[in-house]
Amino acid sequence: MTNSQFQMSAAEAEQPPVVTASGDIDLANVNEFSDVLNRAAADSDAITVDLSEVTYCDSAAVRALFAVAATTKLGLIVPATGTIITLLNISGLDRVATVVTRD
């Protein structure tokens, strides 16, 4: 599961780079997630992170997203229902990132 769970597409036209995550994100792979976020943010002042295929994430992923949001404009795409919305609310990540929900 090293090369497919976190993917990055390069910036194109007016669009920032997009990091697409899937599956479960926890302490076991959050460093890999952070690495991809940092790579995407390295050459761009904005990134979009698509979490709509993420089946589990917790505070570990939130910390990684907060870290990248400190230096980069962060957009998040999240499932319209489920626990990720709760996670964003409680952590306050929804106040530092632009959140778009996807059904």
Added chain:
Amino acid sequence: MTKTPGVSGTDARKPAPLRIRLPAIPASLAVIRAHLRRWLPTAAVNSSTAAEVVLAVGEAASNAVEHAVRGAARNVVVEVTARATDSGLALTVKDNGHWHSPLPSPQGQRGHGSRLMRALVDTVTITPTPQGTTVEMRKEL
């Protein structure tokens, strides 16, 4: 809670309790979630409630692993239990490592873990002792 002898164990609506003991390492977290995801439907928990329970327990277990990683050199174990009660679920996450109080991190994001758990389940009791930490949660169904 009163238990009627001979009934509680055979009540078809109450599955056998789940008990998982694993080393407090990051790789154990996925194993804990997999067991819970299999067990919760047997307790007639619907999928959206199951996701809340998995996150609450996952967050507590993640804390246990982080204490273990940061803490002492001795082997730390995380134990997760789940059982059906008359009105819902009783969940525990126990470790034998040292609890670090939820001090604010430089960015102030630690400590969201327990608020998150409280948002997901009905009651959360965190009991730190010198021998480790027990998180007890109740989810009404």
